[in-house]
Structures are given as C-alpha cells and as structure tokens.
Amino acid sequence: MDxxxxxxxxxxxxxxxxxxxAATVAAECGARVAILDDSPWLGGQIWRGFPRQRAAPARxxxxxxxxxxxxxxxxxxxxxxxxxGCLLAESQAHSLTICWKRLIIATGARELFLPFPGWHLPGVxxxxxxLGLAKNGWxxxxxxxxxxxxxxxxxxxxxxxxxxxxxxxxxxxxxPVTTLRRFALQLVRFPTRLSQALQLxxxxxxxxxxxxxxxxxxxxxxxxxxxxxxxxxxxWTEDCDILACAFGLTPNVELPLAVGCGxxxxxxxxxxxxxxxxxxxxxxxxxxxxxxxxxxQIEGQIAGYSxxxxxxxxxxxxxxxxxxxxxxxxxxxxxxxxxxVIALADDATILCRCEDVTLGTVRRFASWREAKxxxxxxxxxxxxxxxxxxxxxxxxxxxESIRPPIVPSRVESLISGSCGRAGLxx
Amino acid sequence: xxxxxxxxxxxxxxxxxxxxxxxxxxxxxFRTSVLGQARGPICGMGICMECRVTINGQTHSRSCxxxxxxxxxxxxxx
Numbered sequence: 001m002d003x004x005x006x007x008x009x010x011x012x013x014x015x016x017x018x019x020x021x022a023a024t025v026a027a028e029c030g031a032r033v034a035i036l037d038d039s040p041w042l043g044g045q046i047w048r049g050f051p052r053q054r055a056a057p058a059r060x061x062x063x064x065x066x067x068x069x070x071x072x073x074x075x076x077x078x079x080x081x082x083x084x085g086c087l088l089a090e091s092q093a094h095s096l097t098i099c100w101k102r103l104i105i106a107t108g109a110r111e112l113f114l115p116f117p118g119w120h121l122p123g124v125x126x127x128x129x130x131l132g133l134a135k136n137g138w139x140x141x142x143x144x145x146x147x148x149x150x151x152x153x154x155x156x157x158x159x160x161x162x163x164x165x166x167x168x169x170x171x172x173x174x175x176p177v178t179t180l181r182r183f184a185l186q187l188v189r190f191p192t193r194l195s196q197a198l199q200l201x202x203x204x205x206x207x208x209x210x211x212x213x214x215x216x217x218x219x220x221x222x223x224x225x226x227x228x229x230x231x232x233x234x235x236w237t238e239d240c241d242i243l244a245c246a247f248g249l250t251p252n253v254e255l256p257l258a259v260g261c262g263x264x265x266x267x268x269x270x271x272x273x274x275x276x277x278x279x280x281x282x283x284x285x286x287x288x289x290x291x292x293x294x295x296x297q298i299e300g301q302i303a304g305y306s307x308x309x310x311x312x313x314x315x316x317x318x319x320x321x322x323x324x325x326x327x328x329x330x331x332x333x334x335x336x337x338x339x340x341v342i343a344l345a346d347d348a349t350i351l352c353r354c355e356d357v358t359l360g361t362v363r364r365f366a367s368w369r370e371a372k373x374x375x376x377x378x379x380x381x382x383x384x385x386x387x388x389x390x391x392x393x394x395x396x397x398x399x400e401s402i403r404p405p406i407v408p409s410r411v412e413s414l415i416s417g418s419c420g421r422a423g424l425x426x
Numbered sequence: 427x428x429x430x431x432x433x434x435x436x437x438x439x440x441x442x443x444x445x446x447x448x449x450x451x452x453x454x455x456f457r458t459s460v461l462g463q464a465r466g467p468i469c470g471m472g473i474c475m476e477c478r479v480t481i482n483g484q485t486h487s488r489s490c491x492x493x494x495x496x497x498x499x500x501x502x503x504x
Binding site for chain 2: 038039040045048075110111113119120121122123124125126128129130132133136137138139222223252350353354355356380381382385386408
C-alpha cells in the first residue's frame, strides 16, 4: 500500500455497528473515508461469526458501506496516536501511518470480568465472546452451559447458545427480582425491546432465568466442571462444561484517552454532535454509554454526518437518539452491580491473568501504579484491560494514564512510527 | 481446508478462526500461564490475550483474531 493512499478526510476506528454507520454516511456525503478494525472482518462483536451468515441489519449496512466507497482496513490494529492527525497501526504484514482530518472512534465495549475463585479455568468465558466464537463454529451443541453475571447480554447470548443446540442449564442474573421487575415494566415504553426480550426467552425455554443469583466459584481440573451459585441465602452447585459469565460491559476508552479525549465518568464525554472534548474527534456507540447496537447505529450516523460537515442531517437524528438514551439510562440503573459480586475474589484468587498476580498481593499496595511497579500486575500482554477493570471495581483504583503503544506491537512498527517530525515518544 | 492442530490434521470450512479450530480439536488449554495453569480464551474478542497460540511458528498469536488458512500449523499449550 503506497503512502498517499493512507491520507483520509475521515478515519473511523472500530468496525462495529457504530463505526460502520459513521463511515457509511460520511462517505455518502463525499468524504474520503477509511474504517479500521482489529478483527478479520467488519461487523464488530455483535455481528461477529461467519461473514456470509449475517442477517439484516448487518447485511444491509455492510452492503451500503461497500457501495459508499469506504476503504475497509480489517486486521488492522491502532497502536498509538503519535501526533495530532495521525495514527500508527499495524496489520499482520505491515506497519502503517494513517492520517486523518477528522477522527471517529467507535471502539465499543468489552465484557466486564470480575474475579472469583476458579475464574481462570478454561471454559469460563464471557457470554458475548462465546456467542461470537460459537457463531463461527466453536462447538456448543449438547454442551452444558451455565450463564451467569449481569446485563441483557446474558439472555441474548443464552438464546444464541440455545439456537445452536447447547444444553442450557440455567441463566443467573445478579440483579434482584424487584429491580428487574421494575425494569420489565419500563420496557412497555420500548415495544421493540420488549418483543426482543420475549423472543429471546423462547430460545432459552427449559433453562430457568434466575434473578438475584450469582456465581461464587468455579471448579475443575484442566477445565471448568462445576459452578457454585448463591442467592445470598442458600448455595448450590451445578455441573457444566462451560460457564459463560461476565458482569456487564466496560467501554474501550484506551484510544480516546491516547488521543486526548476527556471522560465523563467511565465513558468518553461528547457533545450533541458526538464530538469529544477535542475538536475534530468524534466518538460513537458504547464508548459514550452502554446503549446497544441500535443506539450505536444512530450515534454513528450523527458522528459521520457531523464529521462530514452535514450538521443538519446529524440534527435530524437527535430525537431518535434521545429515545435510545432514555432506554440506556434504564439499563444502567437496572443492572447496577450488587456489592457481593464485587467481593467474590479472595486473597488467593488470581487477579492479573497475564502475570498470575493474586488479589492478596495487589491489595498490599496503595495504588494501581504502585501495585504495577512491584507486582507486575497489569503489565502483561493485555495491558491491564482485564484486571484493570476488575481492580477499579474491587479496590476503586483507576488507571492513571495511557501510554503508547496501547497494545502489544512489533518493534519495527514503533520504529517506523514517526509522523513528520513528531516521532513516537514512549 | 486442512489445518494442523498440534500436528493432527483437522478439516475446517473457509472463514473458521483459529480459536474455533482449536476448540473443534477438543483442546481446552490454549496456553500455559506464568505459574503453569491451563488457560483458554475469556474475552473471545482480541483483548484478554488468553487465547495465544503459536501459528506457523509465530508465538503469542491471538487465535481469536486470526483466520485459518490452508495447511496452517497451530501449536497450543505454550
């Protein structure tokens, strides 16, 4: 790829529903647009699987994206933002410098994993992550799956496993039944969400959906064999081949932080045009609040139109977005984590899976930084993405800064990483 | 197409990702942790790095973000 082709009016990072919508509408407005994603295909996690098996709206958006003339760059991971207007990225074969006039970040969210004894065993996996793998052929047929944790994704993933022939054992949602009932009543105001939830329940029939239940430990030798669950009063075990467990979603804010965007709580702060605290940088989707893929598609379009200078078209979607944001705030309230699930790990539980550092070791230090320096927790290949989020929940420590490279990268990519005279300061 | 998981041939369809192929081969331990524990993917989306395997001699490759190609050699447990 020659260097000239890597200058774009608009660069979109993240190829999920939000990023696809943003890139498509921006290109339809006449801008030269590239969309980057770390995965082998566009579609993000929610539309993951075999690319040819996609249903609407994924198929429709991807067709529209193709016709819009956007340059797709899959298998391309952004590793640093060495200077304003420029990103350093790498693919399997190349190290790339990609220049932008407007940047749209739609890197989505990852599942929040909270440590508990046995969570490191193979077979303990995020429900969303497993669903993506299962749609690609990861064997789940006739496997006994216990689903646990929190959030609407539990039901969606369980339905997916059910459709693929899994032997669902149970779905365990930590939210208390009273809170869930209030949330269900609110769903009447969002009829499409209500019908979605009812449809999902059809595919999980036979497996109990238990509010107010959470996992306390997983056991097995080389792989998970049993999970211990509790409702706070009694405790019991269930045999399983897979424990699909996560406690909601947490936004992937590493790139926005590296670029210099400000946060609002744990999410990226944006204005009504989805512009972040830095001019010409826009953020859309789960990064700005966990609202689901429909919300991300609207926010993506607003960001795409705004970045392309079509503020009126962006404005025409504000009302639709407000409705999605209404639902988003209900979600946030309903699936708040109970203190018991944050306190599941004991001192012997591995907290940092990359470096095998226990919670007991990390707890001895006063801050995340001190713990990192002395124990190597958060210093492994995931760069604290898993244990950092957990530590934030358990000990209340926030990561203090993000430093390049934001993901493990090849040395030659870092060496080549100069943008004019700016260079990459490590 | 055929890939080799720990030297054993495995037929997979085009578009299968390496993590899927490893699981299809009946393997649950993708890598060995610093303290010698068995580990497999937890995030399934390229973030946790627990799904690392050796692909065509390249160590520490993320199996969940790599698509199988004809004759690919995959080694687990490292």
